[in-house]
Amino acid sequence: MASVFRAQQQQNALLWRELVRRPGSVGAICASSRRLAACMASHIDPHPDAPSVVVELGGGTGAITAALRASGLPASRLVVVEHSASLAQHLRQRFEGVCVIHGDAADLPRMLRGGDWPADEAGRPLPIAQIVSGLPLLSIPLPARRRILAAGIQALPAQGRLIQFTYALRAPSPWQQAGLQLLSRERVVFNLPPARVDVLAHPVQSSR
Ligand SMILES: C[S@@+](CC[C@H](N)C(=O)[O-])C[C@H]1O[C@@H](n2cnc3c(N)ncnc32)[C@H](O)[C@@H]1O
Incomplete structure (x- = not known):
């Protein structure tokens, strides 16, 4: 128990260092709680x-x-995009075999074509099934936010799900405002601060 607490304190210390350097980009006072992380991970299919x-x-x-890996998702089927060089380095050390890309989420469609992306035996990039986002969208300046939203929507497949948490419990999701459809919404009170998990997808096209 003491070692879990110590590990959490170390993670928070790392986050606080980044928060001082780039407050708008981190947008959180603590790393997500285990409850919140488990709630996010519960919406992905680890064995498609x-x-x-x-x-x-x-x-x-x-x-x-960590919650995605604990759900059974293999390391080779997980790509993590992180803007901070030091946090990206930390993630590489913490999660062996996970593809950690140091970059801007707004470049996601371009990353898919890059050399770092996991590929199949024929060398073709593995397609995205689902997107999980801990981006602090509401504290990211509007022009950058718009680019991230456009990139995420472009990269999300027709049948895919996008899972986003937010601390703004009542605000509409920026993903919804950008055109995705809200499928479900859940509050997680055991988090500092309490959070909301939204599950979104492309709107279903009605066939005429
Ligand atoms: C609120 S923290 C969430 C961290 C972690 N997922 C969690 O739940 O504890 C937001 C993270 O998004 C990263 N970030 C912010 N803007 C980004 C961007 N444009 N592209 C990639 N990562 C970004 C920050 O560096 C920070 O690590």
Whole structure:
């Protein structure tokens, strides 16, 4: 128990260092709680029929990454995008075999074509099945937020799900405002501060 607490304190210390350097980009006073991380991970399918990857945007210190791995998702099927060089380095050390890309979530469609992305035996990049986001969208300036939203929507497959947490319990999801459809919404009170988990997808096209 004491070692779990110590590990959590170390993760928070890392996050606080980044928070001082880049407050708007971190947008959190603590790493996500285990409850919040488990709630996020409960919405992904760790063993899809076809080979694919789950992408986590804004991995931070790895609270959600750990929950995704604990859900049974293999390391080779997980891509984490993190903007901070030191946090990306930390994630690489903490999660062996996970593809950690140091970059901007707004470049996601380009990353898919890059050399770092996991590929199948024929060298083709594995498609994205689902996107999990811990990005602090509401504290990211509007022009950058718009680019991230456009990139996420472009990269999300037709049948895919995008899972986002927010501390703004009543605000509409920026993903919804950008065109995704809200499928479900859940509050997680055991988090500092309490959070909301939204599950979104492309709107279903009505066939005429
Ligand atoms: C609120 S923290 C969440 C960390 C972790 N997922 C958690 O739940 O504890 C947000 C993270 O998003 C990262 N981030 C912010 N803007 C980003 C961007 N444009 N692209 C990739 N990561 C970004 C920050 O560096 C930070 O690590």
